[in-house]
Amino acid sequence: xxxxxxxxxxxxxxxxxxxxxxxxxxxxxxxxxGAISIxxxxxxxxxxxxxxxxxxxxxxxxxTDFFLTTAWSPQAGxxxxxxxxxxxxxxxxxxxxVAIPIxxxxxxxxxxxxxxxxxxxxxxxxxxxxxxxxxxxxxxAITFMTPILRGIFGNDVVGFFNVLSAGIVVGILIIxxxxxxxxxxxxxxxxxLRQAAYAMGASKLETSLRVVVPAALSGIAAGVVxxxxxxxxxxxxVTLAAGASPRNFMFGQESxxxxxxxxxxxxxxxxxxxxxxxxxxxxxxxxxxxxxxxGLTLFFMTLGLNSLSRRIVKRYRQEYE
Amino acid sequence: MSVEAPERLEIQEHFPTDxxxxxxxxxxxxxxxxxxxxxxAALATAVLALAALLYxxxxxxxxxxxxxNQNEPEDIVASFGYDPSTTALADLSxxxxxxxxxxxxxxxxxxxxxxxxxxxxxxxxxxxxxLWAEICSSDEPPAGCDSSPRDHxxxxxxxxxxxxxxxxxxxxxxxxxxxxPQAFEExxxxxxxNTPERFxxxxxxxxxxxxxxxxxxxxxxxxxxxxxxxxxIRTAIxxxxxxxxxxxxxxxxxxxxxxxxxxxxxxxxxxxxxxQTNINNLAGVPSIIYGMLGLAIFVRALEALTxxxxxxxxxxxxxxxxxxxxxxxxxxxxxxxxxSQEALRAVPNSLRQAGLGVGATKWQTVRSQVLxxxxxxxxxxxxxxxxxxxxxTAPLILVGAASFITADPTGPFSKFTxxxxxxxxxxxxxxxxxxxxxxxxxxxxxxxxxxLNAGAVILRNRYSRRxx
Numbered sequence: 001x002x003x004x005x006x007x008x009x010x011x012x013x014x015x016x017x018x019x020x021x022x023x024x025x026x027x028x029x030x031x032x033x034g035a036i037s038i039x040x041x042x043x044x045x046x047x048x049x050x051x052x053x054x055x056x057x058x059x060x061x062x063x064t065d066f067f068l069t070t071a072w073s074p075q076a077g078x079x080x081x082x083x084x085x086x087x088x089x090x091x092x093x094x095x096x097x098v099a100i101p102i103x104x105x106x107x108x109x110x111x112x113x114x115x116x117x118x119x120x121x122x123x124x125x126x127x128x129x130x131x132x133x134x135x136x137x138x139x140x141a142i143t144f145m146t147p148i149l150r151g152i153f154g155n156d157v158v159g160f161f162n163v164l165s166a167g168i169v170v171g172i173l174i175i176x177x178x179x180x181x182x183x184x185x186x187x188x189x190x191x192x193l194r195q196a197a198y199a200m201g202a203s204k205l206e207t208s209l210r211v212v213v214p215a216a217l218s219g220i221a222a223g224v225v226x227x228x229x230x231x232x233x234x235x236x237x238v239t240l241a242a243g244a245s246p247r248n249f250m251f252g253q254e255s256x257x258x259x260x261x262x263x264x265x266x267x268x269x270x271x272x273x274x275x276x277x278x279x280x281x282x283x284x285x286x287x288x289x290x291x292x293x294x295g296l297t298l299f300f301m302t303l304g305l306n307s308l309s310r311r312i313v314k315r316y317r318q319e320y321e
Numbered sequence: 322m323s324v325e326a327p328e329r330l331e332i333q334e335h336f337p338t339d340x341x342x343x344x345x346x347x348x349x350x351x352x353x354x355x356x357x358x359x360x361x362a363a364l365a366t367a368v369l370a371l372a373a374l375l376y377x378x379x380x381x382x383x384x385x386x387x388x389x390n391q392n393e394p395e396d397i398v399a400s401f402g403y404d405p406s407t408t409a410l411a412d413l414s415x416x417x418x419x420x421x422x423x424x425x426x427x428x429x430x431x432x433x434x435x436x437x438x439x440x441x442x443x444x445x446x447x448x449x450x451x452l453w454a455e456i457c458s459s460d461e462p463p464a465g466c467d468s469s470p471r472d473h474x475x476x477x478x479x480x481x482x483x484x485x486x487x488x489x490x491x492x493x494x495x496x497x498x499x500x501x502p503q504a505f506e507e508x509x510x511x512x513x514x515n516t517p518e519r520f521x522x523x524x525x526x527x528x529x530x531x532x533x534x535x536x537x538x539x540x541x542x543x544x545x546x547x548x549x550x551x552x553x554i555r556t557a558i559x560x561x562x563x564x565x566x567x568x569x570x571x572x573x574x575x576x577x578x579x580x581x582x583x584x585x586x587x588x589x590x591x592x593x594x595x596x597q598t599n600i601n602n603l604a605g606v607p608s609i610i611y612g613m614l615g616l617a618i619f620v621r622a623l624e625a626l627t628x629x630x631x632x633x634x635x636x637x638x639x640x641x642x643x644x645x646x647x648x649x650x651x652x653x654x655x656x657x658x659x660x661s662q663e664a665l666r667a668v669p670n671s672l673r674q675a676g677l678g679v680g681a682t683k684w685q686t687v688r689s690q691v692l693x694x695x696x697x698x699x700x701x702x703x704x705x706x707x708x709x710x711x712x713x714t715a716p717l718i719l720v721g722a723a724s725f726i727t728a729d730p731t732g733p734f735s736k737f738t739x740x741x742x743x744x745x746x747x748x749x750x751x752x753x754x755x756x757x758x759x760x761x762x763x764x765x766x767x768x769x770x771x772x773l774n775a776g777a778v779i780l781r782n783r784y785s786r787r788x789x
Contacts, residue, residue: 019682026684027586033578034587037600037658040651044610047617105363113357122364129371131770133712135741136378136763139748143756144377172370179367205353226605233607235715236741240748270609270715277612277719283621295613299606306605 048299051292058286066293071248072272074287081297083246086259087163087266091238094167094262095174095231100224102171103178107220110179111186112208123183126176134173138240141169146241153263161243161265169241170234174227181226185219186212222312229305233298235270242266244275269294378767381760385498386533387509388550389523391486397421410485411477411539418476419446425484434479436463442470474542478551487550489754490520490528498532506530536761544727545738549754554762556726560642560737561711561769563730567646568653568710573703575650576657580699583658584665585673585687604655612719615648620720629734640721643733648716653706660702664695697780704777708770714741740766 056063060077069080106126110119145165150158158164189212197207213220243265249258267275273291281288337345395405401417413421419440423431431447436456440446445453457466471479481487491512493505513525543553579600587593624639625631627647668691676686722742730737740762747759 023682023684027582030578030582030586033575034582034596036575037579037603037654038596040603040614040654041599043618044606044614047614048610051617102363102366105360106367109357109360109364113360122368125371126367129367131708131712131774132374133714133741133744133766133770135712135714135744135748136766137374139744139756139759139763140374140377142748143381143760144373172367172374175367175370203349203353205356209356229605233609235607235609236745240745270607273609273613274715274718277616277721292613292617295610299610302605302607303602306602310601 044299048292048296051289052296054284055286055289055293058289060286061290070250072246072267073248074290079290081269081294083248084267084269084272084294085297086247086249087238087242087268087271088232090163090260090262090266091167091170091234091242091268092228092231094164095171095234096224096228098168098171099174099178099227099231103175103223103227104182104220106175107179107182107186108208108213111183112204112212123180126179129173129176134234134236135240137169137173138236141165141237141241145169149263158263159243159265161241161245162263163242163266164262166238166241167262169237170231173234173237174230177227177230178223181223182216182220185216185223188219189215218312218315222309225305225309225312229302229309232305233270233302235274238268239271239274242268242271244271246272269298273298375767378760378763380494380496381757382536382764383495383498383534384532384757385493385502385505385530386489387491387505387528387530388533389488389490389527390529392425392484394485397480397484410480415473415476418473418480421484422476422480423447425480430483436465438469438471438475439465440471440476474539474553474555475544477539478543478546478553481551482546482548488523489533489550490523492533492753492757502530534761535757536764540761541765544729545725545743546727547725549752549758552758554740554743554765556729557738557740557743557762558765559729560722560739560742563642563733563735563737564646564649564717564739565707565710567643567733568649569703569707571647571650572653572657572706576654576703576706577661577699579654579658580661580665581687581692584662585691586683600655600658604659608652608713609715609719611648611652612716614651615644615716615720619644619647627734632734638721640723640736641734642730642737645717645720645722645737645739646733648720649710649713652713652716653710656706656709657702660705661695661699664698664702665691667698668694697783701777701780704773704780708773708777711769711773712741712766714745717742718745740769 055061056066061079066079066081069078070082071078071080072083106122110122114122142165145168146158146160146162149162149165150160193211193215194207197211202211244267245265247259247264247266273294276287276291394410398405398408398410398413400421401413403412423446426434428447435445435447453466456462491505491509498505509528509530510525513520513528540553541558542555543551544555545557546552579596583593583597583600587596619627620639623644627639627641627644629641629643672690672694673686676690677683681689717739723736723738725746726736726738728735744759744762744766747755747762
């Protein structure tokens with residue numbers, strides 16, 4: 001560019017406008033990238049919604065039966081989602097019973113007791129658990145956990161497919177979620193609180209359990225809720241280890257133990273979706289549409305849990321920042 | 322030693338004596354110690370669970386097997402004049418393998434194999450030229466007419482399957498094989514003595530005991546087969562690679578673009594807040610839901626595109642590696658966006674101000690100042706997203722990854738299978754051999770992930786060492 005060109009006002013104008021055009025094109029392109037995420041959400045809602053609508057329009061199905069009856073046997077034409085929700089809930093409860101004590105205690109140890117070196121070693125080790133594919137956990141459940149459980153309680157008590165094995169392994173899978181989110185929350189508690197407790201003569205244990213943990217409780221709760229959402233949506237472990245028969249029940253006819261017995265199998269919502277889809281699934285059949293109705297229920301369950309967790313975190317931030 | 326309590330302490334009913342104080346303190350300390358042990362035990366339990374998982378997989382991947390061969394590989398090698406002690410079956414040349422195959426199967430079987438896939442591009446082994454020309458010009462020519470010839474691994478598998486015909490009748494895990502190899506042999510002998518009806522075709526003398534690494538080089542390069550003794554995961558590995566390529570091609574540009582928009586261009590507004598919340602929500606959606614989205618959108622609604630029909634490719638349906646890759650792209654998008662946002666946020670503002678200060682436009686500043694600094698961080702996030710895409714199983718089942726497929730995927734419109742699908746299918750089979758194969762495939766998958774994660778760690782270290 002010559003000096004003359006620099007002094008030419010028309011040239012500057014031209015350059016500026018071409019720059020502006022490029023900027024606009026770039027901005028629109030980037031905006032489209034951002035909008036794809038919204039399109040994904042809309043796609044999920046639209047897909048699940050329309051296919052579910054087809055399912056509920058089917059003469060064999062009514063929406064009240066779907067939400068209010070307790071037998072899921074598509075071959076017999078009864079579509080009550082509760083047996084599948086029951087399977088999901090049983091596994092989620094067992095998983096939380098495993099993950100909350102182990103995850104929380106490990107987090108207390110790492111945050112309050114461990115030296116920085118120990119913490120620097122164990123935190124990444126726990127996070128390895130998050131990176132292992134869930135199908136490998138499913139293999140682990142069948143070849144390691146189930147035989148151990150059958151050895152302890154007896155082959156006649158524990159079925160080959162059982163809720164307990166699946167629940168424990170899902171619990172192991174979500175330990176790092178509980179522990180790393182809890183550890184973050186515990187570490188975020190200001191040191192002044194700990195020093196105040198020590199000054200009052202409290203021991204390390206008393207400080208940890210009565211001062212630090214309560215102060216971090218909302219963060220811990222948020223982590224637990226996230227872990228729960230993950231357990232509800234977990235698919236491969238439950239498909240492999242919990243079996244493929246929905247646990248149909250009738251209130252008043254079965255004993256409570258038969259409904260919640262962890263030693264036998266129970267199909268979950270995710271398990272049903274996978275098993276149904278892995279066969280030769282023909283479109284526009286009632287089986288095909290039913291997986292979308294279950295998917296929609298699952299979507300709202302996890303969405304609710306995730307929003308709950310975010311709400312808890314928001315409150316926790318207001319407290320300390 | 323007792324000290325008289327001063328008057329001002331009389332308000333307390335009982336002030337502990339030194340002895341009592343020591344006792345209380347001791348109790349408190351013991352309690353503290355027990356609690357500390359308890360917390361440590363919790364951490365140890367979690368680490369032990371990880372160790373148990375890895376132990377199970379390695380334990381099942383190697384070990385002694387009891388095997389019966391119809392023909393010994395040594396004899397085949399010796400028949401070509403090689404020394405069986407130094408030359409293995411896999412060392413034979415392609416021509417020799419074809420020859421030994423031809424010597425052991427009937428012409429009819431040979432013809433069938435040749436019609437599936439030919440042995441040489443320029444000549445026929447089992448078919449006659451006239452008949453071949455005839456069947457290839459018929460209305461439905463077999464796959465062998467136009468496809469490329471078999472390769473060494475493929476023919477080796479055929480020789481194993483058709484000539485050697487190994488049958489593994491029992492297998493032990495790694496640790497028992499190491500600790501007590503005799504026990505396994507005795508077990509098999511006892512089984513033969515007590516229940517000969519379980520192995521009607523064999524006598525105990527035919528059984529060979531040998532070490533088998535279920536995860537071995539042949540396993541990696543051999544296509545899938547219905548026989549557990551000769552199956553492999555080549556098709557699955559290639560399927561996973563195709564999947565990864567398509568996922569990156571989609572998710573990285575879109576994800577990084579969205580992150581740049583949100584971090585560098587978007588002003589706080591209700592719409593942009595909504596986009597951000599939406600991305601956080603998407604990160605929490607179970608992967609199986611993405612599978613259903615992929616099934617309805619990519620496999621069904623966009624079938625013409627994903628099956629390649631609009632490009633003139635004849636494909637039965639949209640259950641292709643392209644559909645699966647796009648589904649995985651959507652699934653990993655939130656991860657890519659969130660980690661890229663973090664990388665961009667870590668870039669110091671002074672760089673942006675310097676760029677804008679010398680008259681660069683916003684995009685020029687981002688492109689030449691911000692992005693180069695953020696790229697290692699972005700790459701780390703991309704690798705972690707990829708690791709997730711490689712391990713996900715449920716969405717692949719939903720979009721219809723085939724469980725049994727012997728042909729390599731050749732392009733985005735191929736039918737495919739993938740490593741996690743193989744593990745899922747094999748784990749669900751009842752026969753014991755498949756459990757060992759599932760373990761070997763799991764080990765392969767974990768090693769692949771380990772390499773990826775090591776890459777991410779190296780990138781992160783290099784990034785943090787760099788002066789800013």
